[in-house]
Amino acid sequence: MIQRLLIANRGEIACRIIRTARRVGIETVAVFSDADANSLHVRVADAAVHIGASPASESYLVGETIIAAARQAGADAIHPGFGFLSENAQFAQDVIDAGLIWIGPDPKSIEAMGLKDAAKSRMQAAGVPVTPGYMGAEQSLDRLIPAADAIGYPVLIKAIAGGGGKGMRKVEHRDDFAAALQSCQREAKSAFGDDRVLIEKLIARPRHIEVQVFGDKHGNVVHLFERDCSLQRRHQKVIEEAPAPGMDETTRAAICNAAVKAAKSISYVGAGTIEFIADASEGLRPDRTWFMEMNTRLQVEHPVTEAITGIDLVEWQLRIASGETLPKLQKDIVFSGHAIEARLYAEDPARAFMPSTGRLDIFELPDHVRIETGVEQGNTITSFYDPMIAKLIAHAATRTEAIETLKTACETVAIYPVKTNASFLARALATPGFIAGDIDTGFIPSHSEALNHPLDPSLQALELASQSMLPQGQGPWFGLPGFRMNAAPDRHIRMRLNGHFVSAASASFASVKSGRMRAAPQTPGPKIIHQSSHQTLIAEGGEVFAFTPDRTEASHAGTAGDGAITAPIPGRISHLVITTGQSVKKGETLVVLEAMKMEYTLSAPFDGIVEEIAAGQGDQVTEGAVLVKIVEDNQ
Structure with missing residues (x-):
């Protein structure tokens, strides 16, 4: 078994891996950038190594630095988590060449499934149904437009090296194809360094169904059933569940067997996900479900599979990488109940989901569901990394119970001043269509007006x-709120x-x-x-x-009888009206403090002289900080 594991990642997945490693007796090593020096994953690991500056391109994406960190820390294995270098075949090979254990599939498997067009061709050869489309090497406009015409509009242009919704364009009409292609190619070149595309038939009511697979080094491959990841925003998953609602046993057997066949065709080892797209216009059917792509890593949404199967997927990864056989045969893998996961993002749905950054002054999550997070109160959300700050996972006997449990969990999230999508998630879970299982990948856009509207206080x-x-x-005066001499309170x-x-x-x-x-x-x-x-x-x-x-009640906020003027709230001094030695009258403005887009006017509590000014215009100050001191004028 592995003795010391370096996690080449950050945040919640690093914490998740550390938890399992510790339970099975493996020491852990965290890596961190400048921005993550005080992060939770650094604190909970047995050891930690600094790997560079805050941008991922200068830290988490520098393979040689991570391998050097593993050597420095005495690690004998590297787990890539998800994202960053997890599907980089060259990094996987470099880890192996360094004499370290790679927690993941063979680099050749990563490479085989890394390009969407090559992966689809391989799946066709293996007898796995694929979405109708064009995957040819000829990439000229003169070749691609006739290909789209032959497929039939609407079509979807996709970067062959794409992921995360980047490099994808929907085209409804032939006249729009050229402009959409150019836009897609530019984005793909910028994001992946590769502007090649494929074209697929756009499914009218697509459902995103994926199957968790596992393989070992002894030729065994099993599936752990399916997940539904149809609730997406800009091709980014938001709510995932297992099993898929409306999935009958015939369709389940068909897609799970196809997933196992796909994994066996590339001699797959470790955790992987076979993603399918289903046309849900007539319900889920085997003949209307097609292979889309494979993710050769652990998925963000793996906890819902763990919840219904009772299997720790990270432990399986560690055991399989150590050379063990799969812990269970296919006939021994069963599921029970229903699990749903919601991704809690640091973003503002009312402002077109703009990312929200800043210090987590208040960070309260519910304690009646499973929580996966990599932050804690006092940490800072930066603009350097993905805005997901936690995952909330509910498991219950029925889908209805799981939905209600997760909805309550989202409603009890309390985070400030960073904005989150918690109330957006709660509203999505309460939508009648979602409760009925009437979902597809266009669900969130079609309900955007109701879901994105900011919540008002009750x-x-x-x-x-x-x-x-x-x-x-x-005292007596505090017992008379609202008192008026000649009228009702x-x-x-x-x-x-x-x-x-x-x-x-x-x-x-x-x-x-x-x-x-x-x-x-x-x-x-x-x-x-x-x-x-x-x-x-x-x-x-x-x-x-x-x-x-x-504001009229707050005009004298922060004043004290001893003449010390303090900040009533953290903020920035927008106006400093006085100078040292200046004479002031009671009620005269001294300082204007700006906080949360509001102004607080701090005034003199009595006639006096400005003895000291402790902060300057433009300074950021904390709550309770002394800003100005005034003494009485005894002359």
Whole structure:
């Protein structure tokens, strides 16, 4: 068995591999870039080696540096995880040539399935059905347009070296083909260094069905059933499940047997995924399901297969790489229940899914589902790597139960100030079409208006925020909120949310204690996750709402009786109005602080003289930091 394993990856997959390796008694070595120096995978590994600057091209994609790190750390094996160098045949060969164990398939298998056109030709020869299309070497426009005409529109142009949705264009009409081809070729050249393409018949209602396969060095190959990965955004998977909804036993047997045949045709060793595209316009049928491509690595969505089979796929990888036979025969591999995985991304669905970066000041995930993550509270999400920050996996006896469990989990996510797609995921899981299993790869685009619309806080959340902003303290005056001499009490609290004024009538005037409050996972209602005198953060439905007092109430925020003016919230000093030694009057503006696209005016608490200015215009300051000190003018 392997003694010391280097993981040539980062984030959640590195943490996932470390967990299994530790359980089976293997020491682990992490690698990290500058940006990942304080990352979770570095902390949980037995050892860690720095491999370069933050860009992946200067660290995680530099094979010779990773191999050198393995030698330095005394590792005898390398696991590539997924992404980065996991499907790089040359890197795999270099690892083997260095005398290290490669946790993956033979480099020749990676190479055989790396180019989509060659892979399809090989599958055709092996008797595996492939999508109708053109895979010829002739790449001129004069050859490709007639090929598309013969296939029949609509067609899909795909880069032969593509992946992750890059280098793909849908063409509805012949007149649009030339422009789409040029665009596809430019993107493919930039992303993969190869502008060659193939053309496929575009399936009207495509379902993305994939089969997990495993092979060993003794010629054995098995499948671990199928997954459905049809819920995609821009060809990127968002929600995956196993088994595929609506899959009958006849169709399951056909595609799983085809997957095993495909893997055997290249003498495959290790974990791999055979991806199929199915025309779901008449339900899933064996004669309307075709081979699309093979991923010669562990997949992001492998936890749903683990959940229904009870098999640790990483442990199988380690055992097979060590020369062992497959732990189970095909007849002994069964599945039970249903599992669904949601990918939690650092992005803002309301802003066209723009990536969101920054420090995870608050990072709370549910504890009633399986969580795979590579970050923790206090870490920073950067722009250098993939924006996926966690995977949430629910397993239950039925698909309906699994959906409801995962929906609740997404609704209880509380992350701030980084934006996430948690509420988007919850809404997708609650969509009637998804619940009914009426899905295809166009599901998210066709429901975009309902799914992408930002969530508004409930009345309950507004009431909770208003309660939190009531005066706190002891004495008779604190017991009279809303009191008016000649009218009924005014029980409305004016607040700001995302720069807009909101007003809520407090349902109860009981004090809300400062600090954190948690709701039970089964009842994901609004909850206060942070509270200070100048800000209340409320988590609800996967969103976090930042409430602040009305600007008029906040105009004297941060002032203290001793003349120390402090920052009420982390932010940037946008205007420094005063100078040292200047005389100021009570209520006069001293500093304007900008935070979360809002301005906070900090004023003099009494007549006096500016004794000290501790921060300058443009400076970033933390909550509670002293900005200005004022002393009374005794003259």
